[in-house]
Amino acid sequence: MSATGISVRGVEMVFHRKQESQVVLRDVTLDVAAGRLVTLLGPSGCGKSTLLKIVGGLLAPTSGSVTIGGRPAEEAVKARQIGLVFQRPALLPWKSALANVSFLNEIIGGRGAKGAARTTAERMLDLVGLGDAGTKLPEELSGGMAQRVSIARALALDPAILLMDEPFGALDAITRDRMNSSLLDIWSQTDKTIVFVTHSIAEAVFLSDEIHVMEANPGRIVETLTVELPRPRTAATLDDPRFVEYERHLRQGLVGGAIEGVTA
Amino acid sequence: MSADTIAQAVPTTRRRRPWAALGRGLGGIWPSALLATLAVVAWEIVVDVFDVSHFVIAKPSEIAEELVDKRELLLDALWITTEEIVYGFALSAVIGVLLALVVARFRWVDRALYPLIVLFQNVPKVALAPIFILWFGYGLTPKLLLVVVIAFFPITLNMRVGLQAVDGDLLLLMRSVGASRGQILRRIQIPTALPYLFAGMRIAITFCVIGAVVAEFAGASEGLGYLIQYGSTQLDTPLVFSGLTVISILGLALYYAMSALEWLVARRFPLPNAGQAQA
Ligand SMILES: Nc1ncnc2c1ncn2[C@@H]1O[C@H](COP(=O)(O)OP(=O)(O)OP(=O)(O)O)[C@@H](O)[C@H]1O
Ligand SMILES: [Mg+2]
Numbered sequence: 001m002s003a004t005g006i007s008v009r010g011v012e013m014v015f016h017r018k019q020e021s022q023v024v025l026r027d028v029t030l031d032v033a034a035g036r037l038v039t040l041l042g043p044s045g046c047g048k049s050t051l052l053k054i055v056g057g058l059l060a061p062t063s064g065s066v067t068i069g070g071r072p073a074e075e076a077v078k079a080r081q082i083g084l085v086f087q088r089p090a091l092l093p094w095k096s097a098l099a100n101v102s103f104l105n106e107i108i109g110g111r112g113a114k115g116a117a118r119t120t121a122e123r124m125l126d127l128v129g130l131g132d133a134g135t136k137l138p139e140e141l142s143g144g145m146a147q148r149v150s151i152a153r154a155l156a157l158d159p160a161i162l163l164m165d166e167p168f169g170a171l172d173a174i175t176r177d178r179m180n181s182s183l184l185d186i187w188s189q190t191d192k193t194i195v196f197v198t199h200s201i202a203e204a205v206f207l208s209d210e211i212h213v214m215e216a217n218p219g220r221i222v223e224t225l226t227v228e229l230p231r232p233r234t235a236a237t238l239d240d241p242r243f244v245e246y247e248r249h250l251r252q253g254l255v256g257g258a259i260e261g262v263t264a
Numbered sequence: 265m266s267a268d269t270i271a272q273a274v275p276t277t278r279r280r281r282p283w284a285a286l287g288r289g290l291g292g293i294w295p296s297a298l299l300a301t302l303a304v305v306a307w308e309i310v311v312d313v314f315d316v317s318h319f320v321i322a323k324p325s326e327i328a329e330e331l332v333d334k335r336e337l338l339l340d341a342l343w344i345t346t347e348e349i350v351y352g353f354a355l356s357a358v359i360g361v362l363l364a365l366v367v368a369r370f371r372w373v374d375r376a377l378y379p380l381i382v383l384f385q386n387v388p389k390v391a392l393a394p395i396f397i398l399w400f401g402y403g404l405t406p407k408l409l410l411v412v413v414i415a416f417f418p419i420t421l422n423m424r425v426g427l428q429a430v431d432g433d434l435l436l437l438m439r440s441v442g443a444s445r446g447q448i449l450r451r452i453q454i455p456t457a458l459p460y461l462f463a464g465m466r467i468a469i470t471f472c473v474i475g476a477v478v479a480e481f482a483g484a485s486e487g488l489g490y491l492i493q494y495g496s497t498q499l500d501t502p503l504v505f506s507g508l509t510v511i512s513i514l515g516l517a518l519y520y521a522m523s524a525l526e527w528l529v530a531r532r533f534p535l536p537n538a539g540q541a542q543a
Contacts, residue, residue, distance in 0.1 A: 090433035
């Protein structure tokens with residue numbers, strides 16, 4: 001299966017609460033080319049998670065449209081092309097790591113699918129470097145390991161699109177750097193299109209082909225930045241003068257208000 | 265609301281190490297056992313020394329004697345009351361769980377029914393016993409009814425909390441693969457709710473004992489509650505106290521049986537996110 005691209009057109013999202021209504025997303029338009037890794041970068045509350053849910057067909061926008069591989073997002077859900085990773089691992093505490101990874105495929109495939117689902121799950125645990133930890137329960141895993149399991153669970157569905165909502169936000173800095181490297185590693189072995197939400201500038205620059213910078217009230221995209229750093233990206237990438245320059249530019253924009261349309 | 269706070273238990277988690285708990289349990293038994301023994305001895309002595317009337321209080325030695333002498337009578341009564349409690353508990357569990365499932369499945373039922381159930385909690389249900397006797401006579405039915413009316417609520421309450429304690433991200437994940445509501449309920453919500461359910465059942469079993477005894481007080485021709493009341497009308501104080509002793513032991517045994525069950529379930533189905541890294 002070749003990689004699938006995403007197209008978001010004029011998405012508005014308004015939440016109604018009692019009397020008030022809040023515009024959470026205004027006129028969001030973006031394209032993600034097939035097989036790319038793009039990030040949504042922005043401060044808390046600017047609607048990143050909301051946009052991710054809309055892209056994944058899990059939330060219907062007030063207006064506008066999302067197509068995945070040329071078809072409406074809801075169809076991508078029906079075709080099980082969406083893999084999700086959240087900030088917390090959200091594992092079933094009573095199931096082993098392996099069972100957690102194969103769980104969704106067992107649901108999709110019914111009873112007959114269990115054997116195949118377990119085989120896939122073993123491969124995915126290997127891929128995220130947890131081949132030996134399959135029998136462990138979630139409470140026996142470190143935060144980083146648990147998050148790897150949740151990535152394996154998403155990959156086990158073999159989705160065309162991987163939506164990751166601050167997947168490493170709860171991890172310590174060292175583990176986070178390692179997870180970033182291994183995510184790129186895993187990604188290079190697959191042909192997934194990844195939309196990655198973060199509020200870490202360095203993480204965004206390190207990972208992305210493209211960064212969509214968002215601002216709040218109303219949530220919108222204020223800048224799209226193409227990151228032209230060579231791949232594979234390694235520790236050396238962090239010392240690349242262009243990396244430092246991208247980081248400085250984004251920091252000024254987000255913190256200093258230099259990006260167009262943003263007031264500090 | 266008071267009913268809410270009283271009847272809701274926090275389930276034991278799996279994290280407690282069993283041998284540590286056991287060690288603490290055993291270590292914890294000795295002071296209590298010692299105190300209880302002292303109290304029994306003191307009771308015996310006080311009744312003797314002050315020569316309290318037989319009609320007012322029975323001495324432990326008299327109670328023990330009575331327990332042996334009237335063992336057949338007491339065992340028959342124990343059997344009857346246990347039956348009422350066990351059947352009543354089973355019914356309460358079934359009704360409590362079903363109600364929680366319906367309420368969790370249909371939001372409008374939850375909105376319509378739940379406030380009424382909570383309101384109903386404030387009716388002193390013990391006072392319903394005479395009415396049930398009036399309607400259903402002296403048989404098993406009014407006893408079961410009273411037990412259920414008293415005991416289903418902590419089960420429904422805790423189960424409902426458990427069903428709602430599900431991680432929102434997990435629900436999103438299930439939806440992202442097109443899982444049905446039934447699948448979500450069976451595969452995620454019910455296992456998550458189990459430790460809550462058993463915590464609720466631990467409370468419910470105590471309520472069941474109360475319900476059965478009160479129902480027998482209100483109108484019965486057999487059972488421990490009946491025996492206690494009969495004893496008191498006959499001024500047979502040793503019989504009253506031996507009945508009390510048996511019912512207390514029964515209550516304790518049932519409570520510990522439920523606690524053991526709860527612990528086993530919490531071990532198999534730990535609370536969500538226990539031990540996972542939190543932000
Ligand atoms: N279901 C909802 N109903 C009403 N308001 C909502 C809902 N979901 C999100 N919001 C509001 O939308 C806004 C954006 O929320 P969202 O979770 O998308 O932000 P975010 O960028 O992901 O923030 P963070 O970085 O903190 O995760 C917030 O103001 C939030 O209160
Ligand atoms: Mg968010």
